[in-house]
Amino acid sequence: MIERRHYAIVGSGHRTTKLWAPAFKRAPVKDLGELVGICDANPERLKAAQRWLDINIPVYTDFGKMLDQSGCQTVIVSTPDVTHDRFITEALEHGCDVITEKPLTTDERRLARIVEAERRTGHKVEVAFNYRYAPYATEVRRRLAEGIIGELTAVEFQWCLDTVHGADYFRRWHRRIENSGGLLVHKATHHFDLVNWWTDGEPADVFARGSRRVYGTQAAQPAHGRRCSDCALAATCSFYWRLDDDRRLAALFRDAERVDGYVRDGCVFDEQVDIMDTMSVSVRYQNGMLLTYTLQAYAPFEGYRIQFSGTRGRLECVFPEYVVPEQELSLARRQSARVAGALEELGTPALGHRDYDTIRLYPTFGGVREYTVPRETAEHYGGDGRMLASLFDDRLPDPLGHRAGTRAGALSILIGVAANRSIAEGRTVSLAELWPGVFNEAAGADTAPKVEP
Ligand SMILES: NC(=O)c1ccc[n+]([C@@H]2O[C@H](COP(=O)([O-])OP(=O)(O)OC[C@H]3O[C@@H](n4cnc5c(N)ncnc54)[C@H](O)[C@@H]3O)[C@@H](O)[C@H]2O)c1
Known part of the structure; x- marks a missing residue:
């Protein structure tokens, strides 16, 4: 019989009530861990979360008190992005390990505090990169790790958020860059992490452009x-x-x-919006690999396309993230459904309605081959459940390296932070500017980014 580890969660909003807290009611997490406290700055939301979850555990509005009184050994951080560094460092100082929601944090100063605290305390931080765990993403990793296209030379990656999912980032705290780092940090942390993980890549420098074309005041009708x-x-x-x-x-x-005053259904055209909705990023990796990435938050459908070029071939992946459920009533989702229906009429397989996905391999000389991956409809396409099983059970083998620590969290956000700076200053930004020791991790603690007071 394993001794159950004690977990506490900070943040009782969407992600906690959907994923983290319910996980403790079901195997495998309930056999491995016990939830001993939840903290939120808003006592009403805490009460509402307790009612919704139907649980009776101690709740706190003061994070320090939860650390002192709950007996937690690991803290799960699920608050707005800009607050992560505070909770991560306080938990580490208290002697806890941390599982944090992505993004690890929003800028290089906050990152420096996390890296320094982790090194000093010897406790560990893991980043909950659920997208890695979806079977499709795992298959891409497995195939590339087999070396089927040789040495990687270039990656083209387009990510489309539709007018339901994409618009949601313009309704609440994410819409202010000071809270989220904008979509290049908040959202693209998943995407940059996937590229880094799929390719074992270490990003070197970044050039980016971006604009806001659909949301915010420009587009508003009076x-x-x-x-x-x-x-x-x-x-x-x-x-x-x-x-x-x-x-x-x-x-x-x-x-x-x-x-x-947290309004959940804010207008997407509000003057508060200061993040971009259209972004294009070019990243050079240390091994010379080039990434071209685009993100838009108002697409007619949801999903991603990624092409990997290598010295021996090309791997092409198309992943429709949304299978449009019949019961979706919003106009935007009906629009997505119409796209799928129209594709079917055209005789093109409606990707969103299939129960499998494919990865296509074109060897440079000779033919084409298709790998099929069964589609899963569970949260984040089977990613969330697999991630929970892995994060809560240290004994499980991790042959493809799904579990992610501070370095992976850092490299993925630093691309976004560098991209934001590149857009603001119109120049190429090196990751070494943000984290001077980033390419020389083996040199030890003195390579950590500078901690500013
Ligand atoms: N991996 C994924 O697929 C995924 C999906 C959604 C959200 N997220 C991440 O999860 C985190 C939470 O997102 P969400 O959508 O649940 O947000 P949310 O706004 O629904 O919930 C955040 C909660 O944090 C509380 N909070 C804010 N400041 C606080 C403070 N100083 N002290 C204590 N509590 C505070 C708020 O009151 C709120 O209840 C974010 O980092 C987000 O990026 C990840």
């Missing part, structure tokens, strides 16, 4: 309200989103907003 709930254009706006259609989010956010 009569838009501050939020969907009381908007006069609700009947006609394509981006209208009804909070009360999602019982869990309505329970968490509707009443709790009077405490902290």
Whole structure:
């Protein structure tokens, strides 16, 4: 019988009520860990989360008190991105290990504090990169690790967020760059991490351009309200989103907003929006591999396409992230469904409606080969469940290196931070500017990024 480890969670919002806290009610996590506390700055949301989860465990509005009183050994950080560094470093100082939601943090100063605290305390930080664990992403990693296209030379990666998922980043805290680092950090941390992991790549420098074309004030029609709930254009706006259609989010956010003013259904055209929705990034890796990446947050469908070129061939991957559920009522999702239907009529397989995905290999000389990966519909295409099993059980083998620590978290956000700086300053930004020792990790603690007071 294994002794169950004690976990505490900070943040009782969407991700905690969907993934982290429910995990403790089911195998394998319930056999490996015990949830001993949840903390949130908003007491109303804490109460709502307790009711929703139907659990009776100690809750705290003071993180320090939770560390002192709960007996936790590992802290799960699931708060807005800009707050991660504070909770990670305090937990490490207290003698805990940490599992943090992505992104590890939002800028190089905060990163420096995390790296320094981890080194000094000897406790460990793991980043919950769930996208790695989806069977499709795992298959890409496995094939590339086999060396089937030789030495990698170039990667083209396009990620499309549709007008439901993409728009959601413009409704609440993510829409301010100071909270999230913008989508190049908040969202692209997943994508840059996948490329780094798939290719064993170490990014060297970055050039980027970006703009905001659809969301924010530029696109606003004058009569838009501050939020969907009381908007006069609700009947006609394509981006209208009804909070009360999602019982869990309505329970968490509707009443709790009077405490902290966190409006869950903010207007995507609000003047508060200062992040970009259209981005293009060019990354040079230390081994010479070149990545060309684009991200847009208002696409007619959701998914990604990635092509790897190598000295012996090419690997092409197309992954439709959304299988449009019949019951989706929002206009935007109906639009996505219409795209799938129209593709079927054209005789093209409607990717979103298949139960498998493919990876195509074109050897440089000779033919083409297709690998098939069964599609999973569980959260994040089977990624979340597999990640939980792995993160909570140290004994499991990890032959493809799914588990990610501070370095992977750092390299993925540093590409985004460098891209933001490149866009602002119109020049190529080296990762070494942000973290002088980044290419020389083996040299030890003095290579960590500088900690500023
Ligand atoms: N890996 C994924 O697929 C995935 C998906 C969604 C979100 N996330 C990440 O999960 C984290 C949480 O996102 P979310 O969508 O659940 O956010 P959320 O806004 O729904 O919940 C965040 C919670 O943190 C609380 N909070 C804010 N500041 C706090 C503070 N100083 N002290 C204590 N509590 C505080 C808020 O009151 C809120 O309840 C983010 O880092 C996000 O990037 C990851």
